[in-house]
């Protein structure tokens with residue numbers, strides 16, 4: 020039997036008396052790019068935190084390739100092939116692009132710095148400090164840092180935040196080509212719906228901490244539940 024590459028069962032997380040995530044089930048087959056969307060405060064980052072091992076108090080099960088990793092630290096999860104990106108750029112802004120990738124690759128096995136530099140169109144900037152790169156190049160460096168250990172499962176939190184429409188789509192297609200070629204399973208949180216609809220195989224929608232809808236881009240785009248969740252928030 021083939022296990023999903025990434026699975027969450029009955030995932031819940033509370034902040035004091037507030038339930039930010041309630042009984043969410045998620046199953047992402049190997050090689051799929053799964054979009055994770057929902058209005059502000061829906062629980063997307065909370066879910067990523069639970070899956071990546073960053074959340075402290077939570078309940079449920081997290082499995083990678085059928086193996087229960089719920090008791091593992093973030094570091095142990097990285098060693099098991101899970102990587103995540105954050106909504107920020109670059110770890111050490113004054114260090115060169117190459118230094119950062121080499122540093123990050125010591126934390127993970129299977130380093131392939133030159134290949135990642137080339138694939139992410141960063142080779143020409145490799146000896147520049149990250150904080151001298153344009154914002155768009157810095158976002159590609161973030162992606163490179165997430166990919167450097169050749170993860171099997173990649174959790175991405177708004178990789179296109181702050182980019183122009185064209186930059187977002189360029190980054191999205193670069194991401195899609197790479198993860199498909201390397202066989203990486205991706206869970207992508209992204210507010211830019213053009214990005215989500217253009218590269219995700221399926222989309223999971225959260226609302227108020229609960230799973231609302233799961234389906235193809237077409238199913239999600241036309242779902243009355245999704246439309247109402249977004250419009251309800253916008254109108255509030």
Ligand SMILES: Nc1ncnc2c1ncn2[C@@H]1O[C@H](COP(=O)(O)OP(=O)(O)OP(=O)(O)O)[C@@H](O)[C@H]1O
Pocket residue numbers: 034037039057058059060061062063064065066
């Ligand atoms: N540290 C915290 N303490 C208390 N409440 C929190 C904390 N972090 C998040 N929350 C609340 O949990 C809910 C889910 O937050 P979360 O950041 O996961 O949502 P999100 O879908 O990622 O939102 P956004 O799209 O705005 O980033 C929100 O109501 C938020 O206010």
